[in-house]
Amino acid sequence: MTLGGWISMTVTLGFVLGLFSWCCYKMATAPDAPDSPDDSDDESRDS
């Protein structure tokens, strides 16, 4: 593995892993929006 290989691997994995971790953190800490009444599930209508 050359120095260029280490750099490309570290930069790529670092970028992807960093952004992915940040997304997971935001997903885990953000409150979920309540169901709005106009979006009620009516699957029964065509099943």
Next chain:
Amino acid sequence: MKKPMQNEHWGSRLGVVLAVSGSAVGLGNFLRFPAQAASNGGGAFMIPYLIALVAVAIPLASAEWALGRYGGRRGMHSPMGIYYVASGRRPFFGVCGGGLTFTAFVINMYYLFVESWCALYALQYLGGLLAPLGLGFSLFPNQAPGLSLDSAAAYQDAFLATTGATRDRALFGANGASVLGVFALCAIANFWLIYRGVSKGIERFCKAVAPLILICSIIIIFRVLTLDNPTGKEGQSLLDGLGFMWNPQNAAETLKKPSVWLAATSQIFFSTSICTSAVLCYGSYVQAKRDVALSSLTSTMTNEFCEVCLGGLMIVPPAIMFLGAAASEKIGSVFSLGFVILPNVFGQMPAGQFFGFAFFALLFFAAITSSISQLQPASAFLEEAFGWTRGKRVLAVALAELTGTFVVCWFTEGLVALDAFDFWSANFMPFLCALVQTTLIVFFLGRKKLRDELDSGAIIKTSKYVFPAIAFVSLPYLAIVFGFWLYGEFVNKCKEFAAKPGSLTSEIFLLAVFAALVIVSIFTVLRWKREERLGKEKGANL
């Protein structure tokens, strides 16, 4: 306009993120990406790849989720209906959307077949054919149970027997019974999940399968990273394996080649499922007050995590560690890498049967979450076109998909039909879809509507960046790359297909599918227009 009968939606934010991630994470992450990277300059490939990710995938994924929900809030779930309402009820875009339903619909015709190979290989490891020990049953044609394969040629033969690639119609004899039997089970599972619906079928299944994908990946990654030079030969250490994948090979020369940029952009389309109508359709089931900005970014990055961090580390390094130069020549071919080289590696690895089973189970689970997402746009299309009940729609989609898969299974010599289906649905159409979609967003939906849609329920504020990124970066980038692709690869590929009878028949079939979608779209959009006109006249008379 007649309101569609269905008003389904996702049960939770996590559910939709896992479903879209499941749609994106598939064979493209674990087989296509390592093969493309290793054969297009290794580390140098990652430069165009990351540029395509930032310039195209992230903004387009956000816009596609927003566009999908914009349509979903107006009762539309198929690309035909979504494009129609998002373009200000322009029939041209409705018909374009109908035609572009082709992408996911046709990908599924061969994807189901490949998915059944993964299931068959996983069962083979469980049975012990591809490694010593095991339960002692064989599903491969012409192979006695309990025998382990002991040479590269034997793995190649096993692959040819599974796929029937030696001659056309090879699977329609006694030898193909096990392959077609496993295929039938996979197809039934797919259609049953679609029949169950968005939240009760797709969402529940993706929530159950996502941890399994992660567990299988971690097991294999741990095994790979703890092996060091298992054969003791020079040039076959872990670092040599990682180097083959990540070392930039002639970076300056590689980056000058348009083919490398094309490969990187195609890989992004293939792996993220954007512009295949699957994300658009899934986005349409997100509720009005739920976030799409963070969800789209999270699902894109989940896909990238599986592709770069898992697929980039677990596939190529062990192939080099165990097989050395013999593997490096064949790594560029996706099917050879997955179904010939890796089984050979597992055959030489301690506890290879267990790791082989874990790997093909991983591929199967990743594939099935993708294949169900390819069926939903066609189901939504039929709902909007004919107003059919879910049962009727699933039956019609199943019959059409199985007809396509029949063509793929019939012309198996050299897998020519599969190649033709893949070229038109996974290479040509996503580029075309991306251009139509970005044009629709930039010139017809407009900045304000896109921002409003992205901001509704948003956890992170990305809306002000998405429109400029699409208008000034993604659209020109796609136009240039698609132009190079048409000039370079398209003409050669068409000439290559014309020379093969199986390809020609496949293309006639694909043309018929495309024509049928366009014709149905024209009649549906004209019906919508007529209903709108009648509605207005009624309103005026009152």
